[in-house]
Amino acid sequence: MTTLSSGSSLLITDVTNIRKDFPILSRTIHDKPLVYLDNAASSQKPVQVLDSMDHYYRHTHANVHRGVHTLSQEATELFEASRRRIADFIGAPNEAEVIFTRGATESINLVAYTFGLSQLMEGDEIMLSEMEHHSNIVPWQIVCAMKKANIKVIPILDDGTLDMEWFERNLNAKTKLVAVTHVSNALGTINPVEEIIRLAHQQGIPVMLDGAQATPHMSINVKKLDVDFYAFSSHKMYGPTGMGVLYGKSSWLNLLPPWQGGGEMIAEVKWSGTTYNKLPFKYEAGTPDIAGAIGLAAACEYINQFDRDGMLQYEQALLTACTKAMESIPGVRTVGTAPHKASVYSFIIDGLHPYDIGTLLDQQGIAVRTGHHCTQPLMERFCIPGTVRASFAIYNTMEEIEKLVQATRKAIQILT
């Protein structure tokens, strides 16, 4: 194992302590210790997040923004303080630009419906990329069908990077929005989003980034990025499920129409017409997921206690070690070899089906994802039915990578 622990010894000692924060990691699967390598699908939750939500429900719960009574005020303060903390976490200049949603999917739908229905005309174009998650494809297909607008797809090169030349060449006066993923969930590619935003803005085109796979790993600053919309999910970054965020520049969010109607999002309701609440409430119809917001804020705080560069380096060390060790197994082929990758390792094995490998890894206590990862067009691009994907979080260890390697060898031996 010494061969694997490259340049990350400083943090490895801490990982034992970090792991203690995650109760689920002491579980066994098929009588073997759980090796959880499916973090890109959803990460596990530290006690700090669990406790924050538990404490809220036990001591502070009431509906928010509605009552003069003390509990409602306390709940509202906690909820809004969570919004501030999350705004800080992504460098949003104004917390009113942080809209709570159900997850990245709902955030993207919010943009698709409000922006798409109000800004698109027949023949207009939305630019997506070939590596998008279905949740950044289907909402645009629905809206473009309604508006008779077209989707243009930025192709990717064999290493899993975007064809930036194509992108630059094909931006044009008909392009109304560029909506691409910050980090690919299937390949791990970190896209050159600064460059994408610069090129699009040069032509006055707004940009939406799908940050679902970026926020768990990298520190994000939406102001520095100058991005117009940024969507992400809480559950992939140590927070609870059912919670997500859409950051949007207030200049856009004020301009766009409301989406869902209901309580909270109104200023005044009359039969003759209704006026809408100010941001962020305009986009938060109904009682929000209060505990979810509190849990996500706790997750942001949890991440913030680490030196962010150190965290990134540690995860990169896991990725590098994993790639090297897995590629030494005969027949293993890495899918996605971009120079800049988040800690996502996708692979296939010559002649073997991902489903069979995933099943035999599971028997050995190792949780990986197999299949198309909700990126069917991308799998088609590579002419493969799917991949096996190991994705790492801060609590994974070099020892677990060694287990993955051994277990993969065993799976191959059983299958061939």
Added chain:
Amino acid sequence: MQTAHSSIELEQEKVIEEFSQFTDWSDKYEYLIDLGKALPALDEKYKTEFHLVKGCQSKVWLHAFVKENKLYLVADSDTVITKGIIALLIRVLNGQDILDIEKADLTFIEAIGLKSHLSPTRSNGLISMIQHIKSYARNLSITSQPEIASDPASQQALMIRQIKEVYDPEIPVDIWELGLIYTLGIDEHGKVQITMTLTSPACPVAGSLPLEVQEKLMQLPFVTDVELTLVWNPAWSKDRMSDEAKMALDMF
């Protein structure tokens, strides 16, 4: 206790007995994988959309036919573990009486610790495969009388019964009552010609309906092929719904 065990039950017991020897997971899977590898490859002519059983992680192709009231199965998959389980299913069900298959309770899969492979999250096509075999057997038990199998009116009625199992995702009325089927016919070779429409060209979820209709029709033993044409002209309107459908929708 039951008086006579069907041979399906006896075969299940044998499989359970065999698997009880394995104490280690890897021995069990090695055995299963060997079974999968030994399963004869399916003739390429059956590896078509029609024989494809829906599954998302893996593909399963199934061809079933009947001889003297007994059902025979050939099947294949792109994953070898799924193939292993298919081999077991074939071993238990192949050549059995269609009435027994219709009633069969396939408990052996759980008993040998492979139940997780039938969980919907696996989406490997095995559950659908079992459903297909059962509905195939059910249809066969109705159509095994030669006079039904060749009588056009009975065939039409059976085709309609199959189509009535398909629903537009958002509407609680089957697509036959909705009036989505414009024409339906079958020739003497068992080839079905069907034209249908969808409630709206913009409805992406409904896009899978034609495939579902084809699958349902292919489950009928006398159907050899389905040629489905999707048309937008004339466009569907509420007037095309049957009175029953209108009533059902008013009530909802």
